[in-house]
Amino acid sequence: MAKILYTYTDEAPMLATHSFLPIISAYASTAGVDVETRDISLAARILAQFSDRLPADQQVPDSLAELGDLARTPEANIIKLPNISASIPQLKAAIKELQGRGYDLPNYPDEVATEEDKDVRARYDKVKGSAVNPVLREGNSDRRAPASVKAYARKNPHSMGAWSSDSSTNVATMDGGDFRANEQSVILEADDDLTIQHVAADGTVTALRDSIPVLAGEVVDGTVMHVAQLREFLAAQVARAKADDVLFSVHLKATMMKVSDPIIFGHVVKVFFADVFAEYGDQLAAAGLSANDGLGAILAGLDALENGAEIKAAFEKGIAEGPRLAMVDSDKGITNLHVPSDVIVDASMPAMIRTSGHMWGPDGNEADTLAVLPDSSYAGVYQAVIDDCRANGAYDPTTMGTVPNVGLMAQKAEEYGSHDKTFEVESAGKVQVVNRAGDVLIEHDVEAGDIWRACQTKDIPIRDWVKLAVTRARASQTPAVFWLDESRAHDRNLISLVEKYLPEHDTDGLDIRILSPIEATKLSVERIRKGEDTISVTGNVLRDYNTDLFPILELGTSAKMLSVVPLINGGGLFETGAGGSAPKHVQQLVKENYLRWDSLGEFLALAVSFEHFAQSNDNARAQILADTLDRATGTFLLENKSPARKVGSIDNRGSHFYLALFWAEELARQTDDAELAAAFAELAGALRSNEEQINSELIGVQGDPADIGGYYKVDQAKADDVMRPSATLNGLIDGLSV
Template sequence: MSTIIYTRTDEAPLLATYSLKPILEAFAGAAGIEVETRDISLAGRILAQFPDRLTEEQRQPDALAELGQLATTPEANIIKLPNISASVPQLKAAVAELQSQGYDLPDYPESPQTDEEREVRARYAKVMGSAVNPVLREGNSDRRAPDAVKNYARSRPHSMGEWSSDSRTRVATMGEDDFATNEKSVVVESEDTLRIVHVGEDGTETVLKESLPVTAGEVVDATFMDVQALRTFLAEQVRTAADEDVLFSLHLKATMMKVSDPIIFGHAVETFFTDVFERYGEALAAAGLSAKDGLGGILAGLDALGEQAPEVRAAVQERLERLPRLSMVNSDKGITNLHVPSDVIIDASMPAMIRNGGKLWGPTGEEDDTLAVIPDSSYAGVYQAVIEDCQANGAFDPTTMGSVPNVGLMAKKAEEYGSHDKTFEIAAPGTVRVVDGSGTVLMEHAVAAGDIWRACQTQDEPIRDWVKLAVSRARATGDPAVFWLDEARAHDANLIAKVTEYLQEHDTDGLDIRILSPVEATKLSVERLRAGQNTISVTGNVLRDYNTDLFPILEVGTSAKMLSVVPLMNGGGLFETGAGGSAPKHVQQLQSENYLRWDSLGEFLAIAESLRHLADRDDNPRARVLGNALDAATEKVLTEDRSPARRLGQIDNRGSHFYLALYWAQALAAQDEDAELAQRFAPVAEELSAKEQEIAAELLDVQGSPVDLGGYYHPDEDKAFAAMRPSATLNAVIDGLRG
C-alpha cells in the first residue's frame, strides 16, 4: 500500500483540508493509495509538548518529530500545507483558546523567574516561529510557476498598480553595524563540537551554548546587530519619514526569525513611541506589557495599569496623530504596521507594496509612498533594486513578463533559519566567542548589553546537493541559473568557493551558470523578466523565501499558485503547497460570511507531484495516471474560471473543490492508459456532471451567514466538517467512491 502523508496545519489551509481531503482519499484509493493525516498545526504542536498536563483522551503525539524522522527516509511522501510560524501574541492566543476548551495548559511566562517557568517557556519555544519547516526540509527546494498557471496569468492578468518616476518610495537599511556587515565565517575541516561563550569585561565566562556539533566541511557563521546603532538608525528613519511626509513601514520576519526579529520589532515600537516609553516604560514593564508583542498587545493590556491606563492610551493616540504617519494593516480597525509582529512579514508585505505601485495604506485609508524600513542590510538591496527598476520602467506586465523560478538551499536547517537556538540577546558587555574542541577561538565579536548575537550552520552535503539541483534545473529548462552570492559577505565568500568546486562535478557545457551578488542578480533578473525571459534564482534559505513570494506575486498575482517540490536527500519527497500569508483574513471572512476565498491550487499541484513520485518509487503506474489527470483537471479549473471568486454569490474554495473533482473524474474517464480506471470513474463523472447545478446551488445557498467553527486555532471537528462540506449531494458521490 502506497501512502501519502497529508499535513493538518492552520487557518484557511486547515479549513480547506476538511473539504479537499475526502476527495483526495476517494480518488487516491482507486490506485491503492492511503492518505494519512499528521497534525502539525500550532495547536497540535502545543498539545504535544504537555502530555503530562492532559488527560489520556486529550494527549496528542508529537507528529512533527515523527515527520522529521520520516523525512530522512526513502519512504517519505509528505504534502506540507502552510502552517502558522507563531509569534508570541499568536502563541498566547492559541494557548488561551485551548485553555477555554478544557486543556490544562500553563500560561506563557513572559519573564520566567523560576525553574518551572523557564522549563515551560522552553517547551513553548519549541513550537514558535519556524518550528516546522527546518524539521521537515531534509532537502533543497525547487519552486516554480507551472505552465498552466503562467499561461492563465498571461491571458487573464491580475491588477498592477501604476508606478511613477516621481515615486518617493524607497528602502532604508542600516548598511553597517548589522548582521550583514558584522558577519564572520569559517569552514570547519573535520567533525567537532563547538562551544559559544560570553566573556565579560571582568573575565567572567558564561557558556551560551555548551554543545554545537559540526560536520566536516560545514560552514559556520557568527554575527551580531549593534542595538544602539539599530535604535539610532530607527530614530533617523522616523525623522526622515516625517520630513518627507511619507508613510513609515517596518518590514521584518518576526515569525521565521523568531528570536532576533521580535527583539528588533520591539526596538522599533519603542523608538517610534519614544515619548510614551520615556514617560510610562517602567509602568508598562511592571504590568508585563512588552514592546516585542507590539502596540496591539500593549493597548489590549492597558487595564493592568489601572487609573494610568487612559493617560497612556491618550499618549499613544497623540503620537499616532503626528508625523510620520504609520502604514496600516487595517486602517478601518486602526491596526498599524507596529501592532502585531506577525502581521507584517517582509516576504509578503514588500512584494504587495511593489505590486501596488510602491504604495501602502495610511491611517485614513489613503494610499501613499512609503519609507520601507528593513534594518538588516543582508537582502534589503534586492527590494531597492526592484523599486528602482519600477520607478524607471513602470509596472511589470503580467501578459508578457518572464519568470524567476528558484532553487533554494534549505536542507538541514541551513543558514539563518537554523539560528534560533544559537541566537542570544547579550546580557552584559564583553566578547562572544565560538571555540572549537581544542579550545581555539574560531570567531569572536566585542558586544554590548542588548546586542543581538547569532550563529548559523550550513552543512556541506546540502550545499553539494543544492549545486546539483541547480545544474539539473538549468539543464531541464535551458534557462540561465544565477547563484545569488556576494563575495564581499563572509558567508557567501565561503559558499562561492564551494559552488565553484562542486560545479566541476557536473556537465555544464552549454549551460549559462553565473554567480552574482543579490543586487546584481536582481537587476539581471528583472531586466530579463521585462523581456519575457526566465532566470533561475539559486539562493540561500532567506532569499528563497523572499524570491518565491516577490516574483510570483508580480508574475501570477500570488505565491499560493507555485509548484514547490523538495527532493529529499535520502530519496523521499516533500511537496509544499504555497504561501499562507492571507490565511487569517480568509478565516475571518468564513466566520462572518460562510465564504472561504482560499485558493487550493497549490494543494492541487502538490498532490499531482506526490502521486507521480509514488508512481516512480512504488512502481505504481496507476498513481501516475491519477497525477496526470489531476494536472489536466487543475488546468481546466483555471481555464474555466473555477477558482474561488472574490465575493459572495460566486463559488468559493468549496466550489473549486467540486469542479476539481468533476474535471478529475472526467479526465480519468477519458484517458486510455488504464481502462479499468476509466471505467471506474466514468459513472462518477457522469453523476457529478448531471448534478452540477444541484451541487452548485447547495454550495452557494449557505453563503452569507456567520459560521461557528468552535475555535480558530483548534476548531471543532464536527463543526468544521459541516461548514466545509455543505453539499449533501456532492458528499454522497464522494463518500460512495470512498466506499
C-alpha cells in the same frame, strides 16, 4: 505500507482540507494509495509538548517529530500545507483558546524566574516561530510556476498598480553595525564540537550554548547587530519619513526569525514612541507589557493600569505627532507596529511593489512608503526592484518572464536555523565561538542589549543545492544565477564551495553565473521585461523572499507555485504555497460562510506527490492519477473555477467540486486502464448531471455566520459540516469504488 501523508495545519488551508481531503482519499483509493493526515497545527504542536499534564483523552501525538523522522527516509511522501509560524501574540492567543476549551496548559512565561518557568518556556519555544519547516525540510527547494499557471496568468492578468517616476517610495537599511556588516564565517576542516560563550569585561565566562556538534566541511557563521546603531538608524528613519511626508513601515520576519526579529521590532516600537517609553517604559515593563509583542498588546494591557488612560493618550499623541504610520487595517486603527507578525517582509514588500509602491495610510488611502528593513543583508534586492519600477513602470503579467528558484534550505541551513543560537546579550564583553581544542573561531565585541546569532550550513546540503541548480538549468535550458555576494563573509565561503562543486557536474552549454543579490535582481528584472526566464539559486532567506517576490508580481500570489523538495535521502516533500492571507479568509468564513482560499497549490502538490508515489512504488494507477490531475488542473484554470471574490459565487468548496469533476472526466478519457476509466466515467457523468444541484447546495449556505468551534483548534464535526454542505456531492464522492 507506502502512503501519502497529508498535513493538517491551520486557518484557511486547514478548513480547505475538510472539503478537499475526502475527494483526495476517494480518488487515491482507486489506485490503492492510502492517504493519511498528520496534525501539525499550532494547537496540536502545543498540546504535544504538554502531554504529561493532560488526561489521556486530551493527549495528542507529536506528529511533527514523526514526520521529521520520516523525512530522513526514502519512504517519505509528505504534502505540507501552510501552517501558522507563531509569533508570541499568536502563541498566547492559541494557549488562551485551548485553556478555555478545558486543556490544562500553563501560561507562556514572559519572564523566567524559576526552573518550572524555564521548562515551560523551553517547551513553548519548540512550537513558536517557524518550528515546522526546519524539521521537514531535509532537502533543498525547487520552486517554480507550472506552465499551465503561467499561461493562465498571461491570459488572465492580475491587477498591477501603475508606477510614477517621481514616486517617493524607498527602502531604508543600515549601513553599518548590522548582521551583514559584522558577519564572520568559517569552514570547518574536521568534525568538531563548538561552544558559544560570553566573556564579560571582568573575564567571567558564561556558556550560551554548551555543545554544537559540527561536521567536516560545515560552514559556521556568527554575527551581531549592535543595538545602539540600530536605534540611531531607526530614529533617523522616523525623522526621514516625517520630513518626506511618506508612510513609515517596518518589514521583518518575526515568525521565521523568532528570536532576533521580535527584539528588533520592539526597538522600532520604542524608538517610534521614544517619549512614551522615556516616561512610562519602566512601568510598562513592570506590568509585563513588552514592546516586542507590539503596540496592540501594550494597548490591550493598559486597562489594568491605574494610569492606563494617561499612557494610552501618550501613545495617541506619539502617533499624531510622528510620521504617518502604514496600516494593517485603517478601519480598525491597526498599525504596522501593532503586531510583529502582521507585516512579514517576504509578503509585504512584493505586495507594496505590486500596488504602485504604496501601502495603506491611516486615512484609508494608498501612499508612498519608507520601507524600513534594518539589516542590510537582503534589503538591496527590494530597492533594486523599486528603482526598476520607478524607471520603467509596472511589470506586465501578460508578457513578463518568470524567476523559478532553487533554494538552499536542507538541514536548517543558514539564518533560519539560528533560533537556538541567537541571544540578546546581557552585559558588555565578547561573544566567542570556540572549538573543542579551545581555539576561538569567531569573536565579537558586544554591549548589553546587542543581538548575537550563529548559524550552520552543512556540506551535504550545499553539494545537493549545486547539483539541483545544474539539473534545473539543464532541464529547462534556462540561465541560472547564484545570488551570492563576495563582500559578505558567509557568501564568500559559499562562492568557494560552489566553484569547487560545479566542475563535478556537466555544465557544458549552460549559462550559470554568480552575482551579488543586487546585481542578480537587476539582471532578473531586465530579463523579466523581455519575457525571459532566469533561475535564482539562493540561500535560505532569499529562497523565502524570492519565492514570494516574483510570483506575486507574475501571478498575483505565491500560492500558485509548484514547490517540490527532493529529500536528500530519496523521499519527497511537496509544499503547497503561502498562507499569508489565511487569517482574513477564516474571518470571512466565520462572518458569512464564504471561504476564498485558493487550493491550487494543493492541486499542484498532489499531482507531483502521486507521481513520486508511482515512481517509488511502481504503481501505474498512481501515475494515471498524477497525469490526469495535471490535465484537470489546466482545465480548472482555463475554465476559471478558482474561488471568486463575492458571496453568491463559488468559493473554495465550489472550486473543489469543479476540480473533482474535471479530474473524473480526465480519468474517464484515459486509455491506459479500462476498469478505472469505466468507474470514473460513471462518477463524471453523475457530477456533470448534478452540477446545478451541487452548486445550489454549495452556494445556498453562504451569507450567514458559520460556526467552526474555534480558531486554533476547530471542532472537527462542525468544520466537516461547514466545509461539506452538499449532500449530493458528498454522496457521489463517498460512494466511489473500483
